[in-house]
Amino acid sequence: MMDNFKKFNMPRYEQVRWHIQTLLTENKWDEKTPLPTEQEFADKYQVSVGTVRKAVEKLVDDGVLIKQQGRGTFLKRPNFEGSLLRFFKYRDKDASYVIPTGVIKKVMLIEPVEAINKELNIHEKESLIYIERVRIVEDRVILSERIWLPKSRYEDFVGLEPEDFENLLYPFYYKKCGQFVSSAVEMLFFISNHVDPYLDNTKQENLVKVCRVAKNLEGDPIEYRESYGLAEKFSYEVNII
Structure with missing residues (x-):
């Protein structure tokens, strides 16, 4: 061997x-x-x-x-669910920090998207699995996400309905399609003039956009994601020791 x-x-x-x-x-x-x-x-x-x-x-x-x-x-599965909570911290009515619940709103097979296919390092003609997902706290959408996956790695997602997905996506990727997310690279931007249908914001409200490329154990991109949240809810916290 x-x-x-x-x-x-x-x-x-x-x-x-x-x-x-x-x-x-x-x-x-x-x-x-x-x-x-x-x-x-x-x-x-x-x-x-x-x-x-x-x-x-x-x-x-x-x-x-x-x-x-x-x-x-x-x-070891890295805690990617806690990643965005570095930037967005939410409290419930009791003033305790809470982890938002993930809800899939849409899933479909789509044609290639040149920019996305490049991010995923796949052939320019390969189809994609497209997912829209929201994060909810106390019935309010606080994060809106767009997710693209290479069809060749996620064949078993074709035909699934939103209710077929679990709350945590990365364990579901692994269980359903054998795709293990081992690491990720994120980039953060402040944007304006963007209206998100799930956040129900206006053009006057600035948003924070977090772009993530998630990779497997071999370092190959297996997910591209864009997350949007209201800039007024943004915070930055880091412990320096």
Whole structure:
């Protein structure tokens, strides 16, 4: 199995790291199921335990895996749902911070969009899955989202209705289509003269637009998303230690 990498002169631990990533994605690994032990991996790939340990530590550093004392090593899913809450913090009627509920409003198969296909690094003629989603707090829409997915990766979404989707999208991507979001890059803009049908804003109200490209374990883009929220609700918070 490891012989295929000899011609690439790839370090042994990097070969093991790649194989572990492949194992996670191809088997739709459950976050609650511990990975095989380092000794089991060493036997499987015919390498030393030290080599496996280095590969696992690299995956931990990359945020792919997490070690739990006394329990083992597990797949780690980054908290992307909390990402936008860095910029938009909402309180309920009791003045407690709350996480908005996600509701799918629309899902459809659409023709290619040149700019979006470029963001997703896919062929210019590949069709897209298009999703409109809102985030709601106490029956009020506070975030509006547009999501584009490459059809080739999300074939099982074709024909689904909005009610078929779950509240958290990234776990649903993985469960339904085997697409694991491992990392993302976000860019934030303030925009004007944009009316969003779900936010029910006016042209005079400025909006914050957050563009996200989400990537899989291999670093390939598997989702492009644009999120919109009222600028008056925007805040920035960072802890510097």
